[in-house]
Amino acid sequence: MSRELTLRIYSAIVMVAVVLVATWLGGMAFRILAGGIGLLVYYEWSTMTRLAEKSIRGHAFGWVSMVAIVANLLFGSPDMTVPLFAGLVLTAVLPALAGRWSWWQPSGIFYSGLSAISLSAIRGxxxxxxxxxxxxxxxxxxxxxxxxxxxxxxxxxxxxxxxxxxxxxxxxxxxxxxxxxxxxxxxxxxxxxxxxxxxxxxxxxxxxxxxxxxxxxxxxxxxxxxxxxxxxxxxxxxxxxxxxxxxxxxxxxxxxxxxxxxxxxxxxxxxxxxxxx
Structure with a gap:
């Protein structure tokens, strides 16, 4: 068995174990998992789409938005998570409409933020x-x-x-x-x-x-x-x-x-x- 395949198998075992344990525990443990996934997804999205190169302010707003969404998911009121998320996405849309930000910016907040919110909502x-x-x-x-x-x-x-x-x-x-x-x-x-x-x-x-x-x-x-x-x-x-x-x-x-x-x-x-x- 090659070293790469061995590494892939070990990584998969760790990932599945972490996900299943967090799912079993629920509550804060799963919300941390969901929030972590949302933040890492946004990191990868912004890196792939080169958001920092297109607009430093837009890139910073994206990170502030994701931190706000995840913080509310962990410590805030569940009733406010979706309105907060929608407000941040709509706020990011306005500069995109004006041509100052790339459309990949609000799309990234939507994709990453909804990843965390929907995962957390399903587990309950x-x-x-x-x-x-x-x-x-x-x-x-x-x-x-x-x-x-x-x-x-x-x-x-x-x-x-x-x-x-x-x-x-x-x-x-x-x-x-x-x-x-x-x-x-x-x-x-x-x-x-x-x-x-x-x-x-x-x-x-x-x-x-x-x-x-x-x-x-x-x-x-x-x-x-x-x-x-x-x-x-x-x-x-x-x-x-x-x-x-x-x-x-x-x-x-x-x-x-x-x-x-x-x-x-x-x-x-x-x-x-x-x-x-």
């Missing part, structure tokens, strides 16, 4: 949130693993050759089926029966995760980088590891918010949204 504070987070993990990880192996085994037409030449339609379909089965499997561990709502949500999150993977590939290709950073030995950067996860979390977050907004039911938490029907 109760055991239903723990089940919901495991549900998302199962969908994303099963999709990612099976998409790779099915795509390698079957091959066929490329999914998005200009963005990610290695991905195929067979891998995407195989990964989606695996993601749905993974989500249903987690649900069956907690409940005796599974409503049709569960595989529908799993399907939606699986597709969203694959879009997230393609989105990061697009950014890296756009700016000519191979990895988002070298923070994780053998794996590249944090964005390289969480691109699918955060998009799946975005999808779950917006599903819950949308469901409540149209008056179709009261949702106390994202866990209740995923498993409460």
């Amino acid at each position: 504070e109760d055991q239903l949130g723990f089940a919901a987070m495991l549900f998302v993990f199962a969908v994303v990880w099963a999709t990612d693993i099976l998409a790779y192996f099915v795509g390698r085994a079957i091959g066929g037409p490329k999914l998005a050759p200009r963005i990610s030449p290695g991905k195929t339609w067979s891998g995407a379909i195989g990964g989606t089926i695996a993601g749905v089965l993974g989500g249903v499997g987690v649900s069956l561990c907690y409940f005796q029966t599974v409503d049709l709502w569960v595989p529908f949500v799993a399907f939606f999150l699986s597709v969203a995760g694959q879009i997230g993977d393609l989105f990061e590939s697009f950014i890296k290709r756009r700016f000519g980088v191979k990895d988002s950073s070298h923070l994780i030995p053998g794996h590249g950067g944090v964005m390289d590891r969480v691109d699918a996860l955060v998009f799946a979390c975005f999808a779950a977050f917006f599903l819950a918010v949308g469901f409540s907004a149209v008056g179709m039911g009261a949702v106390d938490s994202l866990g209740a949204f995923l498993f409460g029907f």
